[in-house]
Amino acid sequence: MKSDKSKRQFTFGMTPLERRSILSLIGIYSLRMLGLFLILPVFSLYAHDLQGATPALIGLALGAYGITQALLQIPFGLLSDRIGRKPIITAGLILFALGSVVAAMANTITGVIIGRALQGSGAIAAAIMALVADLTREEQRTKAMALIGLSIGASFAIALGVGPVLNRWIGVPGLFWMTAVLAMLAIAVLHLGVPQVTIPRHHLDVEPTPKQFLRILGDSQIMRLALGIFMLHVLLTATFVVLPISLRDESGLDPVYHGYIYLPVLIVSILTMVPFIILAEKKHHMKEVFIGAVITLGLAEITWIYFHASLTATVIALWLFFSAFNLLEATLPSLVSKQSPAGSKGTAMGVYSTCQFLGAFVGGWSGGAVYGHFSFTGAFTFCAGIVGVWLYFAATMKPPQYLRSHILAVGKIDPEEAQHLAKRLTEIAGVADAVVVAEEGVAYLKVDDEQLDQTALDQLSANKTG
Template identity: 45%
Template sequence: MADGAISATEKRGAMSLALVFALRMAGLFMIMPVLAIAARHLDGFSPLTVGVAIGAYGLTQAILQIPMGWLSDRIGRKPVIVGGLVVFAIGSVVAALSDSMTGIIVGRAIQGMGAIASAILALAADLSREEHRSKVMATIGMSIGVAFAASLIFGPALVQWLGLSGMFWLAAGFALLGILAVLLTVPKVSTHAPRGDVSASFGQFVRAIKNPQLLRLDFSIFSLHLLLTAEFVQFPSRLVRAGLSAGHHWFLYLPVMIGSFVLMVPMLILASKKNQQRGYFMLAIGLFLMASLLLLVSDSLVALIGSAVLFFTAFNYMEAALPAMLSSLAPAGQKGGSMGVYSTCQFIGAFIGGSVSGLILGHLGTSAVVVFSIVMIVLWSLAALGLKVQSGLKNYTIRYRRDCDSDRLVRQLGSLDGVLEAVIFPEEKTAYLKVNDKQFSLDNAQQLVQGGSL
């Protein structure tokens, strides 16, 4: 694990996997801002079926994310990723050929069955050294943000040209491009990252559920994606009523996304520099509340633009901040289990947000959907009050080949400057450390683990 610049293989792995992830997420996301308008001609159209269709992928993703990660441990990452993209393409074709909302819902659910996020992140970990893994993961994370922004901007314009079925055919094409990227551009790898970094065993899953700080982050990502799908159940129709035709929604989304990114980046920088992650976390929740209250008092185009800027500034901030907070709070050697629970909560939130808000919209109207969102925001803020953010902490993984006294080694590692927690898994020949990075020396820990002298 020699330190140094990120290698060409690591760069290639990061960029190619980011492309695969972006293509798949674009296929999911680009339907969200247009479905409530473009599906009006389909049999069975109602606010409830729109909501279920928007969030259907979340249910199947939540069910299959961890099993697909486990399967990638057994048969390899690439076969699982390619298989998942094939399933995603099949779901897209089912939706494209459908003339009813039932078919769209089934297609979206099948899309979600191609649950490859855990396998992609595991392969990213396999392709990167510990000291550069965060850069690789950040690249993939940014690709998701870019895919989401592009979907909001181009989706409303593309649906006017391609129609709703054409959007699903385009999603199938994205899946095929993703398969080509996996087969042709993702580097070959003959090793696996330690399981504690990427895999969620049942024991880790249970321990992650019992951790109150991690549970607060799990509820946060649940709430975040619930609010997102609830937003797209009611927001496109508000724009139409305000005088902005469906084909011109990108006129709003383009400046909104640019503005939200401009506002979000300083929040991330200031939160890190001033060690105020918790304060900016609560500020973002406050922005969600302000966005919802604005929708309650006015349906004017100006109010909708202001609400959208506030909403997506908060959303983009949370999407970037929550994974970093999870990495900081996850116990040493349990990152995989913690991420498994986190991802499951994310997709359950997407499904419940779409389904419940669609049901509310059909019976009580758009204002009731906003009230539902406000209730969730209040619950989220109450849950977040006990959040204790630990800044300056990092997780390191060191693998070794020699046989050693595990009890003695873990005591020695725990005595090093900056080490807050040390865990040894002898069967993996892996040491997991949680450290204060300002006081910790990775070189000293590596020398100790490899049998050198300090």
């Protein structure tokens, strides 16, 4: 009996090594994202005093990390397959720390832009995800990725609440110095807490594969979702170029108290989105919830167009904005996972993440430029226009199939047998697509849980691994 219990725990729960690995990698990811997010609610207030500052350059400085992240994330991830995860992650964190130091010491807006771009050049997200896959079993990988996703959301919430408070004590240069220290702490966590991987493996469910890019770029449904995350981060960055200034100058709220607005509103918005996540995922109303969230973003921006001088209206719009933003930030990756072909999830997510960082860059630069020419009303109108374009693409997308990704260990197998096994897998009820990768010894499946013949799948798996 004890043996059976241990076996079940090993199968369905994480091993101590997996827990240590995931907690350490969550620490690294959280420290880095906290450093990026801390300046979001305060930078546009600080940057006006920098030499050479204009609204467009302030926005560019806020979003500059996005362009280098977008350009280097996939190459860094692929390079980690060749020279190892830890060297790439260490180099990325050093670049991030150096960028933070450059931004902290800069007294010109150009210097801050260079520092922010250098921060973004430490593009380690793909390498960290690959390391997660290296250190976890297939059946625990989804759980591990979800925990990292939650840590990013927590970092965002903490940064919005704590950033304005820390800004009062140490200023924006101090926040950049703090970010550099956090990066150094992340390096320590990497080498002291994360187990060593002797031979990195490529994982199709996590990492991009160059030969699959054309397939993903030609998939209109996945590209609509990539456009969605692009526009969502255009809206986030453009809004936060303008909103802190509007809160101070139009609503009359001292920047010291901004954090007391952001954090409670963000917490309430997270509670607000939970029923809609359930409605989308469990009740299969994903498209309706998705479109509703996009419309809600538009309502928030329209409220700011006409009532940005009212503190009450600004707070209500902020609640609408955060509720929709968090809902979309949670559902978009889920939609990409559902829509991506079996064995192509890593490539689809690579394209998705690249568009996300490009959105931060475009949003910062364009939001600042529009604000510089047309003030608050023009900036919020620009954001509402972005929502209008997005709404068209969201409304015309196909309702998603409710398929989930599933990884099946098949053991050692030759390429010819892999093709035969893939055909047998697709003949099982509920298996919509299957790709068997002989080198990895796994099969990547897309399955419909409501129709899946789990018994047949288990039997076939047992025959292959037995």
